Every structure is written in C-alpha cells, then in structure tokens.
Amino acid sequence: MVAALIAALLGPLAPQAAALAPQAQAHDQDPDRAVIGGYPVRAASHPWVVALSSRDRFGSSRSGQFCGGALVGPRTAVTAAHCLSRNVLGVEPSQVRDLRVITGRGDLSGTSGKEIPVASVRVNPEYDSGTNKGDIAVLRLSSAVPQKSVIRMAEKNDPAYRAGTPADVFGWGDTTGSGSYATTLRAARVKVMEDAVCARAYPGSDKGTFDAATMLCAGVESGGRDACQGDSGGPLIASGKLVGLVSWGVGCGERGRPGVYTRVSAVAHVVRAQGG
Known part of the structure; x- marks a missing residue:
C-alpha cells in the first residue's frame, strides 16, 4: 500500500x-496533499x-x-x-x-x-x-x-525542526479535498509534530511508513489544515527557513493523519552537489 x-x-x-x-x-x-484550511497569500510576499x-x-x-x-x-x-x-x-x-x-x-x-x-x-x-x-x-x-x-534551507539540528514550531505550507492545490483547486496561491498554518506522533500515524503496512531520518510531519491535532492534491513538492516554511517539501500522507486534513514532508536537512547534500 x-x-x-x-x-x-x-x-x-x-x-x-x-x-x-x-x-x-x-x-x-486518489487522495493527495493540498492546502486545506488555508488562506490566500501574495506571491510578492513569498x-x-x-x-x-x-x-x-x-x-x-x-x-x-x-x-x-x-x-x-x-x-x-x-x-x-x-x-x-x-x-x-x-x-x-x-x-x-x-x-x-x-x-x-x-x-x-x-x-x-x-x-x-x-x-x-x-x-x-x-x-x-x-x-x-x-x-x-x-x-x-x-x-x-x-x-x-x-529561501534558506534549514540545516540539521536547526531549532526550526523542533516539535511545536509554527510552520506554513504553500500551494495552489485542492482546498476542500474534493477537487476544488485554487487559482491563487494559498498557505495554511500548521506546526511541526513530534516524530513519535508521526510514527504512530504512519506505522507501516497500509498506512505507509514514517522515517524520521528523512521525513517530518506537520499539521494540527484536530485536523483541518494540511497540504493536498496539487501541492506536492511545495515548501514547508518554519522560522523563515525551508524545512520540508510536500511529499505524502493519507487524505487531506484528516484528524490523526498529518502531512508528511521531505526533511530538507537530510537531502541538502543533493542540492549542494548541483551548485545550489
């Protein structure tokens, strides 16, 4: 699965x-990641x-x-x-x-x-x-x-990765989880979650497997704010730095199913190898 x-x-x-x-x-x-529970933002500001x-x-x-x-x-x-x-x-x-x-x-x-x-x-x-x-x-x-x-990439051990840190995810994706795609750029305020919470949400088998070394989760405990269809690859920003890229998850904004992001510090060497 x-x-x-x-x-x-x-x-x-x-x-x-x-x-x-x-x-x-x-x-x-198929369900994906989109900006659920978000609000319009100006591209010039981001x-x-x-x-x-x-x-x-x-x-x-x-x-x-x-x-x-x-x-x-x-x-x-x-x-x-x-x-x-x-x-x-x-x-x-x-x-x-x-x-x-x-x-x-x-x-x-x-x-x-x-x-x-x-x-x-x-x-x-x-x-x-x-x-x-x-x-x-x-x-x-x-x-x-x-x-x-x-935007600057957050390095390993940056405080921006700490659980509870407010973060914003950006994209033009589905705003409802039912195919209502945004024409204008939107953002949703979430927070970085503890690795243990993510591991419980995605323990493997049909729910996917969370890997703390290469991934991080972000969302809100009650659900309702998340990335969704059309947002894949988009940025997760915390403390003014890039901490994640929209990667995968189950549903959009579901309680107990936070979004899973690529942990940027784990892949920054790939960017540096290309001169970025």
Missing part, C-alpha cells in the same frame, strides 16, 4: 485530465514559492501547473522527486519540451511574474519510490532570479 500512497500524490493532475497521458490519468481520483508548469503535458489551464517547489538559489529550485516521475509526467522529464518554473505569479490564470525554462533536472539518486525516502529533485534554471527571491 506504500506504493499506492505515493501514487496518491499525483492528484495535481486532475484539473487537466483531458490533457494527460493515460499513465497519469489512472491516479486522478517570492521563493514556485509552480512547476508544462502546458504541453497538462494544458493551459492554471498556467499548466502540476506541482510546487521552492527557490533555494538564484538558478536552483527544488521540488519532490515524485513530481518528475513517468507516472506524473507520462514521459521522462527529458522529454517534456516546455518544463518551466513560474515565479512571482500568485494567480495562475494571469500572466504576471516570469516563466523560466528548466535547463536540467536531477532526481535524487537515493530517492526510493517504494518508501518515498529522499523525495527531492533539483531543477537548474536557464536564467537567474534575484537573491532576495531565495
């Missing part, structure tokens, strides 16, 4: 289903939040957005590795002719901001699609963004 949980992250494709390859359409109805886009693969609706990401260097963005899988794209990343990172565009129906072509893609060679460990990919941009648009 772990594989099914990972496949469930492909929900961002639902709004553009008519434009998808058959491989991706099979996952449209310039490091980006949308991954391909109109060729996903149509022109919502600027072709299919996943989120974050700028961690003037020419470096990060997203979830599973966003660049054949299951999501229908083809290998190298075959996507118009893969772009959109910056500064809060409203995906508009034309503000910039669409920067992706010059190269490196999926973490240690990424395990069966367990979702190491769920990160690094995108090298064809042109640079200003340094002020970059």
Whole structure:
C-alpha cells in the first residue's frame, strides 16, 4: 500500500485530465496533499514559492501547473522527486519540451511574474519510490532570479525542526479535498509534530511508513489544515527557513493523519552537489 500512497500524490493532475497521458490519468481520483484550511497569500510576499508548469503535458489551464517547489538559489529550485516521475509526467522529464518554473505569479490564470525554462533536472539518486525516502529533485534554471527571491534551507539540528514550531505550507492545490483547486496561491498554518506522533500515524503496512531520518510531519491535532492534491513538492516554511517539501500522507486534513514532508536537512547534500 506504500506504493499506492505515493501514487496518491499525483492528484495535481486532475484539473487537466483531458490533457494527460493515460499513465497519469489512472491516479486522478486518489487522495493527495493540498492546502486545506488555508488562506490566500501574495506571491510578492513569498517570492521563493514556485509552480512547476508544462502546458504541453497538462494544458493551459492554471498556467499548466502540476506541482510546487521552492527557490533555494538564484538558478536552483527544488521540488519532490515524485513530481518528475513517468507516472506524473507520462514521459521522462527529458522529454517534456516546455518544463518551466513560474515565479512571482500568485494567480495562475494571469500572466504576471516570469516563466523560466528548466535547463536540467536531477532526481535524487537515493530517492526510493517504494518508501518515498529522499523525495527531492533539483531543477537548474536557464536564467537567474534575484537573491532576495531565495529561501534558506534549514540545516540539521536547526531549532526550526523542533516539535511545536509554527510552520506554513504553500500551494495552489485542492482546498476542500474534493477537487476544488485554487487559482491563487494559498498557505495554511500548521506546526511541526513530534516524530513519535508521526510514527504512530504512519506505522507501516497500509498506512505507509514514517522515517524520521528523512521525513517530518506537520499539521494540527484536530485536523483541518494540511497540504493536498496539487501541492506536492511545495515548501514547508518554519522560522523563515525551508524545512520540508510536500511529499505524502493519507487524505487531506484528516484528524490523526498529518502531512508528511521531505526533511530538507537530510537531502541538502543533493542540492549542494548541483551548485545550489
């Protein structure tokens, strides 16, 4: 069932289903991660939040957005590795002719901001699609963004990872868990949860397996605030730093089922290896 949980992250494709390859359409109805219980935010206030886009693969609706990401260097963005899988794209990343990172565009129906072509893609060679460990990919941009648009990655043992730390997750995903995708950028306030809480929520078997070394959880005890379909790869920010990338989970905003994120400190070496 772990594989099914990972496949469930492909929900961002639902709004553009008519434009998808058959491989991706099979996952449209699966539950995923989206911004549930969130509120609209201005892209200008959060310039490091980006949308991954391909109109060729996903149509022109919502600027072709299919996943989120974050700028961690003037020419470096990060997203979830599973966003660049054949299951999501229908083809290998190298075959996507118009893969772009959109910056500064809060409203995906508009034309503000910039669409920067992706010059190269490196999926973490240690990424395990069966367990979702190491769920990160690094995108090298064809042109640079200003340094002020970059978010710093939290290092190992940073206080931002402490349980109880307030955090915000950003994205353009499903706002209800039933396919109501946002056109404008949204955020939800959650908090970093104790590893033990996450381990109880995801002990293995059909619920997936939480791995504290490479993952972290965030949410609220009562549920109702979470990432969802369309938010995969998007940033989790705590204490002004990037601590996580939307990765996997069960449902959207369910009580006792916090969102699971890639622990950025565990994969920062992948980014540094690409010069980010």
